[in-house]
Amino acid sequence: MINEEKLIKKVRAGDDQALEKLFHLYEPLVNSIVKQFYLHHYDRKDWDQEAMIVCYEAALVFSPKKGKFSSLYKTKLFNHARTLVRYNMARRRQIYSQSIPLEKADIQGSVNEPCRSELSIPVDETYNNFVNSLSHVELIALLTIIGEISTEYAIDHLNIEAMKLVRARARTLQKMRKVLF
Numbered sequence: 001m002i003n004e005e006k007l008i009k010k011v012r013a014g015d016d017q018a019l020e021k022l023f024h025l026y027e028p029l030v031n032s033i034v035k036q037f038y039l040h041h042y043d044r045k046d047w048d049q050e051a052m053i054v055c056y057e058a059a060l061v062f063s064p065k066k067g068k069f070s071s072l073y074k075t076k077l078f079n080h081a082r083t084l085v086r087y088n089m090a091r092r093r094q095i096y097s098q099s100i101p102l103e104k105a106d107i108q109g110s111v112n113e114p115c116r117s118e119l120s121i122p123v124d125e126t127y128n129n130f131v132n133s134l135s136h137v138e139l140i141a142l143l144t145i146i147g148e149i150s151t152e153y154a155i156d157h158l159n160i161e162a163m164k165l166v167r168a169r170a171r172t173l174q175k176m177r178k179v180l181f
Helices: 002-012 016-025 027-034 044-061 069-088 091-098 124-132 136-145 151-156 162-180
Strands: none
Touching: 002 016, 002 044, 016 027, 016 044, 027 044, 027 069, 044 069, 124 162, 136 151, 136 162, 151 162
16 A cells, blocks of 8 residues: 555654554554453553554564565564553453442451461471472472582582582472472
């Protein structure tokens, strides 16, 4: 399309109106991609803003020699939407999806926090089973983890290769997580 190419050139030159026209030209594409994803705090204006930013970025990197603008824009927008979903679904940000604005909250008394599973308190038997499951090298790795001996001492005086110690530390930590958590 000649009209599309002119708009892309104007966008590269910094024309905001050309960007809006280019964005509205591909609004059905944006609608089809937005329908595939859901983000808790995103409304239609947020999605349009994200799509316009991606449209601008696509116009800057577009080369007619490499293909159509529509396929580039569709791919970039789809990948950007997936990135947004992945970012918002990360475990450390899941609390945001469960939150409500303070103005909408009906607070009368104390606020209930979400339940968390209690960690089991290890007892002697748990420790014994854990230590008995470790190999000789893993026992030395455990001593370096808890700070009883230094890594240098284990390498120099106990004749353990550095990479072997690193792998043993990783195995020990993995076993420790299984036992404790």
